Amino acid sequence: MLNRRNRLILLKTISLISIVRGYNILVIVLAQYLAAIYILSPNLPLREVILDSNLFVIVLSSALVIAGGYIINSFYDSEKDLINKPQKSMLDRLVRQRTKIYAYFVLNFIGVLLASYVSFKAALFFASYVFGIWLYSHRLKKIAFLGNFVSATLAIAPFFAVFVYYRNFELVIFVHALFLFLLILSREMVKDMENIAGDLAQNYRTLPVRYGNRFTKWCISALILLALIPAFLLIRYFDVGYMYLYFIACSLLLLLFLFLLWRSSTKEHYVWLHNIIKFIIVSGVFGILLIDVDLVLNRIL
Template sequence: MKIFTNMGALPFIRLIRWPNLIVVVLTQILLRYAIVGRVYAASGFSPAMDNFLFAVLIFTTVLIAAAGYIINDYFDIRTDVINHPDTVVLGKKIHRRKAIVYHIAMNVIALLGSVFLAWKAGSMKLAFVFIMIMVLLWLYSVRYKRTVLWGNLAVAFMSAMVVLVVWLFEFYMLRQQPEQFIALYGNMKMISRFFFVYALFAFLISLMREIVKDMEDVHGDQQTGCRTLPVVHGIRTAKLVTFIAGSITGALIIIAVIKLISSGMVLPALYFSAVVFIPLLFICYRIAMAADKADFHLISKLLKLLMLAGILGLQPLSVAL
């Protein structure tokens, strides 16, 4: 509450990228209820991770993501002043020293949450998953985002982990219930496949978006010494890499649609064809035609909407399961 009374809610909410955090929450909720919950319910079971533990998982994930956005802005303030002067929060409405305090506090609380979840799952090693993400976010802000592709790959990997941690912790907590684990063992391969596909989708779309954002910010990055893909190898090469990632994503969607149709899941197949695949083709076309900062900004927004469309596809998928 002190955050809101001292500086107002709006600057802090903008700093932690509230729309992105809502997408994180929505992603994890839909994954749990549309895939895990649906498959379990068909066998007469409920998720091994109860509602309280799942809420702790979401809260921990959101805290780590929010802390990551804060530390990213802290180290990127010079570039942001050039690239996005009208949207800069740090240094204008929030003191940089306070931002570091918020970053540390969020990570400490998230660390406690991850240790608690790992303890409940019967494997303290799981806490290192979240610790690894915290460290990776720090390294991304300090070093990786200023190097060719490494920063893009780091963000894409963390987007995939938002998906994977839901099944990872559910699986370990399910092992704590031997009878239920044995009863559901035959369904685990299918659940793992769904999570892997969604994690791969999140990885590829995030990778595309990060490269597009680098193309949007190329002039500011050049002035501040960031060696991103478009800075080092040019816009044309960055477009090519993005297009390749989009082509791989499109091919995977086609394979998924064929698999869904062959399994009798026509509704989700139609959804992913019309709401995900066709817009992806349009985005790839816009990438090829993009010429200025405004074009790349629009494409970045479209890719965010495409990510949301893919997540919402879990609902028709759950109906067909």
């Protein structure tokens, strides 16, 4: 049995992992490496990609800065989360606000410092990324649509750091990025409907607060229909291997999402819609392996 002190340390560790959303960061790290291996450098030996110190530093810097972003976001949203996520908020509050700020600066400093190992441009990119996350958390997230747009942009920015590193600017990558961007933007708007109670209490001027859920649903519907366009292009005009099966399944799931969206009216419904989009995004990470199944098998075997 754990004594009281060890139990408190364990709870604080779990709280910190909850704040930085370690599971999200693991998915992002995995996505960056899979993209590097199977999309951006399919002709390079697996060992060479995995042992690339510059790629490792870019991925590690991304993880540290994103973790810092979650911390500053939790810092500014602490009062709102008490309303929207009371159980999670109570767990997060085991870590003091002062400790959060200290961890925020340390993680960002180390992230930018490590990026300088790759190049000055990489350090400048991550320093700008840190500033962008702070500006979003402090002010922009309270503004209707602009906050959603900036959040979605920040979410895909770490992947562009890897694309730039490999100097791979093929059109298929941007079409795929557009699909992902539209999904993330839709998810952000669903989250606003899910968290409307806390946003109202803290005077956040989100889309549901300013214009109502019905208008927000029209915006989400438009984004989902727009997302079907890059999905169709990737199926029809680009060589994505067996990943076309993923995009077909996603298109069908997004149509189901639209049906459920207009029948939703409670927070529980919006949580389900949020999870549907999250499932599509996370499954897309593993869907990268379908681009070249033979390459995957050869590298595994």
